[in-house]
Amino acid sequence: MSVSGGGISLSERFGYLIGVGSNLSPRDNCEQVVGAVLACFGRLSLSSAVHTEPVGVSTPNAFINLMLYIETDWPAERLKDWTNALEERLGRDRSHPERKMIDRPADLDTLQQLVPGQALQPELIRESYYRDIVRELAAHLEGAAPRPTALPVCRLRLMDGSEVGDGAATIHLDRATGRIGIVQ
Template sequence: MLLSSLDHSSPPVSLNFTALSSVASGERKRYLIGIGSNLDPHSNVSRALQSLLPSVERCIVSRAIQTSAVGMETDFPFINLAAYIETSLDAVALKARFNAIETSLGRDRTDPLCKVKDRPIDLDILTEVHSLKDCLYAIEDSPAYGRAILFELLEYLLFDATALDQQTVLFNFEGISLGLTPQAIKFPLN
């Protein structure tokens, strides 16, 4: 599956946000995007990424999380993730590409209620990245479930990604499993 085989061995992205105050035409544009699906999500997210990759020069994805639907009623949970992409496409062309991918995977974009129906794929531009402030605004504007994955993605982009790819160690502390992700510990331990 594409999601489990993403290449994390490439060099980290060097993002000098002060140098990104303006992107000259013809240069790569940088975006944070949202990806979600609640109909056959493992397959559809992989297929969407496969369709998107020829249009981008670089793609770094967050971890995928399962969430309940927001703004609609359904029995099917969503798989959501975020990605940082670099592409020559401007925002209008990128959104058109997203719409074409959504349609090819079965989303009826002509249905006026498509935003409140189950969907095979949902691709959204969260922000075009010119500065760190753009990333922080995207995080602030995201639903609570999206903030964590956007923060993690931003951490990966800003810091030495090779250090973040080191072996994760799981250990037990007073009956609590620690080490996979940041976790709050409340004292006294019960």
């Protein structure tokens, strides 16, 4: 991390690991999350999108979970405000007193903030529904062959009609042309 004048350089880019989950119209909402993050940041890496059973939530509705990795010069507080606003746009009631215990159209959690050169630390992820997919994403980011997850996967459609979610991938959006490039 570069420090000048006692603070972080304004040009510093951070890496963020973001956990995404949805159990209300989960495929549609996860597609919208990926689309919104791609439109805002222009590039992201993602894990497989997996079907998981609810943990800590009393509901019959299964979840789709995935991990995103982005790089930005935004500080953590700005990213948190942006992800909260995205959750609300998709219908999450963040003011509900039991918001962590009820069904949700979108839940985005920043799980790790990384400085340049720092690798993801999958071993620090406690949530059981993220363990396989964070290891998969970390291997992808390191250029290694990711071990496929044992969980059932869900393909997500991007704005150009291409699909992702059945393995880790990096997605680039050319904002000038609207073209999307995918590297798996």
